[in-house]
Amino acid sequence: MPRKGRMSEISRHLKPTDREILALARRETDVREVARFEPISRGPLFAMIAIPLVVLAALPACLLRLIRGLLARDSGNAG
């Protein structure tokens, strides 16, 4: 498989599910939750450090999700 195809396959398995997005959309349009969806603005240096940290913190969950997704695909269950 070409590299680009393999990357998009991995990306597909890592993306949030439709159910998660639906729940997020409901929360985002709830006035009581608006603060949790405000843009974070604490300077460019903070953002540059924070983004890799969030990615690193998310890695275990990403790997778990990827493995589950690939297993589901191999057993023919992938949507």
Next chain:
Amino acid sequence: MSERWDVAVVGSGPSGSLAAARLVEAGARVLMLDVGHTDDHYRSLIPDRSFEEIRRSDPDQRRYFLGEQMEGVPVHGVRVGAQLTPPRQFVTRDTEAYLPTSGEGFEPMQSLALGGLGAAWGAAAFTYTDAELERIGIFEPGFARHYDEVARRIGVSGDPDDDASRNGFAGVAQTQPPLELDSVARSIWESYQARRSDFLRRGFSLGRTPLAILSRDLGERRANPYFDMDFWGDSRRSVFRPRYLVEELEKDSNFKLERQQLVLGFESEAEGVRIDCRNLASGERAAFRARRLVLCAGAINSARIALASLRLADVAVPMLCNPYLYMPCIALRRLGRKAEDRRHSLSQLVAICAPQDAPDDVVSAQFYGYRSLLLFKLVKEIPLPAWAGLQIARLVVSSLAIVGIHHSDAPHPGKTLRILSHAADALPEVRIDFRPTDAERSVRHRREGVLMRQLLRLGVVPYAKLSPGLASSIHYAGTLPVRATHELPFASRRDGRLWAAPHVYVGDSAGWCFLPAKGLTYTIMANARRVAEHVLRDLGLRV
């Protein structure tokens, strides 16, 4: 059978409304035929307040941001029409039922709405150069006059003197001052100005997007309030919608709008045309008579009507569509900084990339902000769990620019449209085969590479390249192409008239033989006005 009108216009979109306006202005009696769906639900729900204010205070925001049926939450991949927010989805209502279309990978957006696709227009108002108009087949000396008159009528703001405007907004005198840039666009603009001569030497120019949005009041319409709600509602009517013009025309006794009419075809008669319709409310057939007919149903549906009327089933006609893709980008200078709340939602800047050694090798890019589209759609595209994606989205959203890229398109035997055989009381199914060649793909890839290098030099870092499909630019053309002779049974003439039906004119982009790498709507309007003047001359009315 009803009375005979001077002119019947099919469609109420950008071309139909401007053609009708010019005809009525000259004293012609005009009948407009359209289904004319409107949004009667969401419009009344959306407060006339800023996005930020609504987010903080309106407990009902979910109803229009997500839709009553949650239709604003995309549960499939990126597709054509995904950009339509719930209050805009009336634009495509009923099209699957009444305008059947098939074609592998080509899913066009069509409309039966009042104002047509113009009801969801992004309002970018680009002009074409004389060379581009000539290649399209619609150039006439003085064409620029039509751009000016359209600008006067609909209200266009922009700066005709900035760098990109030389290629995309040249010579328009009737303009309003440009709108203010948002903080992301301003930082990109400052980076460009700092190295402007270097960018220009490399064939890259940047300017404010000319927009059919008011920066000053015009008649009953008001200047844009910078509420950032332009994807959701038509606050103060500052963004032009064709229905405003139709509503204005309805006050004139020489104009009538017949709604709920699905035009099925036309039949030439002595000194005129009979137009056959189906009333979608009653289900009954109706016929109207006019001395001349102007097809303004959009390139796909004008062809559908013309090919059905001329009994040209299974005849392949050309099909054009600007290739389109978009890239979410981070403007590095804005990362982590607070964005201003005062902004509009539509295109802020336009870049034209035309290398000096190949001036025809043009690609254009428009820069949009993202804030008012809500974060969950962004999180959906981030390959991280939702909680982590949300934190990233909150960090980057104030520095996010969505760059939409348009390429040009020219006819090729692999890109065609045809109608299939059909019953008399329905419109035929349209089959579109649209297969760009490897050579075309390769040229686009190269152009995108050149453009991306310039974006990086501006400090704008693309992190994904998304293609919503072959039909996603929503710029369709070329189906009834202009020809100098009657060599093809479906061709039209430079004045818009169909060779095979001399009382029928094509007022939209169906006649165009080329699509430049820019938005086409403003030129559709100017051309409709040009065609209307040919109709007036044909009828012996004073232009």
